[in-house]
Amino acid sequence: MPESAAPGPLAPGTGGSRAPGRERPEPLTALQVLRELDTGPRGLTDAEAERRLVRYGENALPARRPPSWSRRLLRSLRDPFTAVLLCLGLVSVAVAAWGTGSVILLLVAVSCLLRSSGEHRADRATAALRASVATTATVLRRPGPGGPEARPREVPATELVPGDVVRLGPGDLVPADVRLLRSRGLRLHEAALTGESAPVDKYPVDEQPVDERSVDEGLADEHPLGAPDGPGAGPFAQPHTCFLGSSVAYGSATAVVVATGARTRLAAAHAAPGGRRDSAFDQAVHGISWTLIRFMLLTPPLVLMAGAALHGRGLETLPFAVAVAVGLTPEMLPVVVTTVLARGAARLAHEHRVIVRRLPALHDLGAVDVLCLDKTGTLTQDRPAVVRAVDAHGRDDPEVLHWAAVNAWWTLQLAELPTPDALDEALLEEAVPDGPDDPDGVAALPFDPVRRLATAVVRRPGRLGTHTLVVKGAAETVLERCALDAAERDRLLALAAREAGTGARLLAVALAERPARLRDHTPADERGLSFLGFVVLRDALAPTAAAALGSLADRGVAVRILTGDHPGTAAHTCRELGLDPGRVLTAEDLDRLDDAELAAAARHTTVFARCAPEHKARVVTALRAAGHVTGFLGDGVNDVPALRAADVGLCPKGAVAVVRDTADLVLAEKDLAAVDHAVAAGRNAGGNIAAHLHVTLSSNLGNVIAMLAAALLLPFLPMLPAQVLVQNLCSDAAQLAFAHDRPAPAALRTPTRLRHRGFLRFITGFGLLNAVADVATFGVLLVATRSSADTQGAFHAGWFTENLLTQALVMLLLRGARRYGTAPGPVRYAAAALAVTGVLLPLSPLGPLLAMTPPPPPYYLLLAAVLALYAVALRAARSRYDRRCAASAAAVTGTP
Numbered sequence: 103m104p105e106s107a108a109p110g111p112l113a114p115g116t117g118g119s120r121a122p123g124r125e126r127p128e129p130l131t132a133l134q135v136l137r138e139l140d141t142g143p144r145g146l147t148d149a150e151a152e153r154r155l156v157r158y159g160e161n162a163l164p165a166r167r168p169p170s171w172s173r174r175l176l177r178s179l180r181d182p183f184t185a186v187l188l189c190l191g192l193v194s195v196a197v198a199a200w201g202t203g204s205v206i207l208l209l210v211a212v213s214c215l216l217r218s219s220g221e222h223r224a225d226r227a228t229a230a231l232r233a234s235v236a237t238t239a240t241v242l243r244r245p246g247p248g249g250p251e252a253r254p255r256e257v258p259a260t261e262l263v264p265g266d267v268v269r270l271g272p273g274d275l276v277p278a279d280v281r282l283l284r285s286r287g288l289r290l291h292e293a294a295l296t297g298e299s300a301p302v303d304k305y306p307v308d309e310q311p312v313d314e315r316s317v318d319e320g321l322a323d324e325h326p327l328g329a330p331d332g333p334g335a336g337p338f339a340q341p342h343t344c345f346l347g348s349s350v351a352y353g354s355a356t357a358v359v360v361a362t363g364a365r366t367r368l369a370a371a372h373a374a375p376g377g378r379r380d381s382a383f384d385q386a387v388h389g390i391s392w393t394l395i396r397f398m399l400l401t402p403p404l405v406l407m408a409g410a411a412l413h414g415r416g417l418e419t420l421p422f423a424v425a426v427a428v429g430l431t432p433e434m435l436p437v438v439v440t441t442v443l444a445r446g447a448a449r450l451a452h453e454h455r456v457i458v459r460r461l462p463a464l465h466d467l468g469a470v471d472v473l474c475l476d477k478t479g480t481l482t483q484d485r486p487a488v489v490r491a492v493d494a495h496g497r498d499d500p501e502v503l504h505w506a507a508v509n510a511w512w513t514l515q516l517a518e519l520p521t522p523d524a525l526d527e528a529l530l531e532e533a534v535p536d537g538p539d540d541p542d543g544v545a546a547l548p549f550d551p552v553r554r555l556a557t558a559v560v561r562r563p564g565r566l567g568t569h570t571l572v573v574k575g576a577a578e579t580v581l582e583r584c585a586l587d588a589a590e591r592d593r594l595l596a597l598a599a600r601e602a603g604t605g606a607r608l609l610a611v612a613l614a615e616r617p618a619r620l621r622d623h624t625p626a627d628e629r630g631l632s633f634l635g636f637v638v639l640r641d642a643l644a645p646t647a648a649a650a651l652g653s654l655a656d657r658g659v660a661v662r663i664l665t666g667d668h669p670g671t672a673a674h675t676c677r678e679l680g681l682d683p684g685r686v687l688t689a690e691d692l693d694r695l696d697d698a699e700l701a702a703a704a705r706h707t708t709v710f711a712r713c714a715p716e717h718k719a720r721v722v723t724a725l726r727a728a729g730h731v732t733g734f735l736g737d738g739v740n741d742v743p744a745l746r747a748a749d750v751g752l753c754p755k756g757a758v759a760v761v762r763d764t765a766d767l768v769l770a771e772k773d774l775a776a777v778d779h780a781v782a783a784g785r786n787a788g789g790n791i792a793a794h795l796h797v798t799l800s801s802n803l804g805n806v807i808a809m810l811a812a813a814l815l816l817p818f819l820p821m822l823p824a825q826v827l828v829q830n831l832c833s834d835a836a837q838l839a840f841a842h843d844r845p846a847p848a849a850l851r852t853p854t855r856l857r858h859r860g861f862l863r864f865i866t867g868f869g870l871l872n873a874v875a876d877v878a879t880f881g882v883l884l885v886a887t888r889s890s891a892d893t894q895g896a897f898h899a900g901w902f903t904e905n906l907l908t909q910a911l912v913m914l915l916l917r918g919a920r921r922y923g924t925a926p927g928p929v930r931y932a933a934a935a936l937a938v939t940g941v942l943l944p945l946s947p948l949g950p951l952l953a954m955t956p957p958p959p960p961y962y963l964l965l966a967a968v969l970a971l972y973a974v975a976l977r978a979a980r981s982r983y984d985r986r987c988a989a990s991a992a993a994v995t996g997t998p
């Protein structure tokens with residue numbers, strides 16, 4: 103292979119270096135590109151592909167490789183709490199408060215280490231499963247130079263090399279940067295590259311651009327998704343090149359690989375594909391974090407100013423102020439979150455073969471209260487079988503099946519689809535029309551889920567000068583294009599509805615004779631057809647679908663079915679699965695509703711039929727806008743926009759590549775019951791994270807308020823900085839138990855959702871209650887330590903003990919007995935250990951080291967009384983809170 107064939111200068115195919123000075127350089131023709139890459143239309147030989155793999159390396163983006171340890175550690179520093187802690191640590195070091203500084207930096211280091219090891223564990227747990235659903239590419243390769251014809255073959259996408267000839271079909275990820283050689287109705291999703299959400303037309307250099315055609319000949323009204331990208335939309339605006347990071351929305355193509363791995367445009371642009379909006383969890387945690395961080399940043403200056411104004415203290419209070427701010431931080435939050443999610447993900451992978459591709463999605467899944475599902479391939483097996491074929495009067499007619507098979511055969515042959523569509527496969531199982539008396543293919547427009555039609559143009563033997571258009575597709579779509587009067591059309595629609603009502607899938611078939619021509623056939627030609635009949639097919643239910651729907655209902659997850667199929671078929675499938683379909687809304691109905699009306703309708707509608715991809719996404723968006731955390735489970739290329747729109751996207755094992763790449767969770771077994779396990783794991787994780795946050799922040803906030811009050815009133819510091827930090831270390835260690843907690847099964851029966859505002863109200867209320875207990879102790883201490891020799895030391899020791907004991911009480915009482923039952927578990931043990939530490943540490947040899955003196959014995963009696971009162975108040979407040987929550991949850995959710 104000549105040096106000039108290196109993909110660098112050629113990729114991606116503008117030939118720009120040859121035409122300096124010209125505005126839009128003429129792109130190389132397909133033939134020139136093949137020659138430059140030293141390959142041919144039949145692809146590379148196996149030996150040559152191997153040589154090039156050694157030379158160019160694996161076709162993998164640097165960003166996709168698992169991150170190194172150092173990178174992981176650095177990444178965990180980006181967490182806002184960790185960053186603030188780090189700043190506080192540096193401030194302490196700057197004012198030479200070495201003790202405070204080193205404790206804080208130790209906290210940061212431990213938190214980062216624990217966190218990265220959690221992530222590493224989760225990655226390792228899913229690595230093998232990931233490999234089992236890795237992306238493959240359909241490539242043409244030959245055994246040797248003079249050997250037999252090249253055959254399309256699946257290889258892992260990482261093994262592609264420049265010069266490989268690949269085939270692309272609907273739902274495929276573009277596996278590298280490729281130049282188109284041939285294409286049929288190809289449209290790509292380039293959203294991950296350009297942000298443009300509408301699919302973009304792509305065509306080889308030598309062909310007439312599809313967008314010009316569409317204006318000329320009426321294709322524009324066929325594609326409600328809008329006009330394609332114009333020129334000048336950045337580095338990805340090249341109609342004849344498809345870039346890594348995009349995926350095929352419609353149509354098919356044969357293309358030659360021009361650049362792989364790090365040499366692709368995507369790698370050069372340093373873009374990470376598939377960036378998504380914040381999920382419900384991200385938003386909640388983000389909101390809470392920033393409120394707290396504002397508080398934290400405010401605390402030290404407040405303490406300093408108060409100290410200066412009231413007691414004439416100077417900068418020497420800074421370490422104390424910093425320690426108080428640190429006391430407020432839930433510094434173990436990132437660790438608890440990562441550990442909880444990583445453990446949940448590892449267990450799901452191990453026990454139920456579910457791959458969690460984005461860790462926070464697990465928490466989101468726990469909060470999901472509406473799950474949208476597509477029908478074909480998710481609830482059914484997507485292995486349709488032909489039952490019969492009927493003519494316009496419902497009589498059996500083999501001719502209909504024959505023409506449907508002709509359409510399937512020639513769209514498959516001419517569109518060079520890597521894999522046939524399931525319906526086409528079913529037709530071809532009945533008959534392969536490639537005998538000498540069968541028609542010969544001329545052109546094809548493959549099926550796409552927006553048009554819901556596939557057309558083949560054929561030449562029939564003995565009919566010179568005419569072409570036959572063979573059209574098959576959804577009943578309404580085909581009938582609309584037939585030359586029929588309204589009454590006859592209605593009669594046929596009713597016939598279709600009757601068949602669909604039995605759960606059958608339908609394909610309508612129609613023909614048209616047209617004078618032969620050289621010019622391309624377009625959708626505008628699919629008019630005035632003569633109707634032939636229907637092919638009736640049956641698609642069996644997925645064996646575990648009914649059970650999965652049942653358990654979702656038990657868990658309080660409302661189910662919505664969004665399908666491209668006929669409303670009758672969808673409703674019947676629902677009934678078979680034990681779900682009441684109610685009134686079915688069709689895409690036509692949806693188009694008449696504005697967003698608000700749709701959100702209202704989505705509350706009561708279970709089935710949405712005849713959905714184009716955009717309709718599915720619209721329903722999901724409407725549900726989210728109505729306040730539901732919405733999941734989407736789908737398998738086809740028509741599900742991609744909805745998967746992107748949902749809070750959590752899931753897909754079954756058999757999903758097309760782009761869906762597997764978009765989904766947050768992949769079920770690696772063809773077993774829908776795994777969804778139920780995943781939801782339970784999500785709620786488990788969400789519940790633990792929420793419990794941790796509630797407990798930690800309420801007691802932290804209480805402590806800080808009390809500490810500030812004491813700092814204002816006392817002539818000495820209420821606690822020394824070292825004491826605050828040690829107390830903090832003890833409670834942090836105890837908090838880690840939340841990462842290993844096991845909620846009671848009762849807690850997994852409802853979605854777990856963290857709401858920013860409700861949460862802040864909770865911690866303020868319980869924080870104030872905690873502060874009241876602290877201030878009461880403060881009074882008790884002043885009385886008890888009055889006669890002590892070392893008043894300050896005894897006061898500090900007394901308060902240290904009280905702080906840890908209240909914290910232990912909060913851990914036990916605030917996480918909710920209902921959610922966690924009364925069985926002993928990690929949190930109980932941790933709380934007990936914390937209480938014991940609180941009592942014994944000031945009495946141990948460590949006490950004097952931290953400048954603490956044992957308080958007088960009567961103090962413990964008084965403290966016991968304060969704690970008993972506090973426990974009673976805490977219990978009562980928590981029960982009241984639970985009752986109010988239950989009432990408002992019922993009012994908000996209703997039955998969506």
Ligand SMILES: Nc1ncnc2c1ncn2[C@@H]1O[C@H](COP(=O)(O)OP(=O)(O)OP(=O)(O)O)[C@@H](O)[C@H]1O
Binds near residue numbers: 525665668738
């Ligand atoms: N290969 C095909 N050729 C012609 N028509 C087809 C083909 N595949 C599907 N159709 C028609 O288009 C309709 C919609 O198909 P689409 O793929 O959008 O949804 P689906 O697979 O039935 O449903 P779901 O969205 O639940 O997966 C089908 O009901 C069928 O009538």
Ligand SMILES: [Mg+2]
Binds near residue numbers: 478737738
């Ligand atoms: Mg599907």
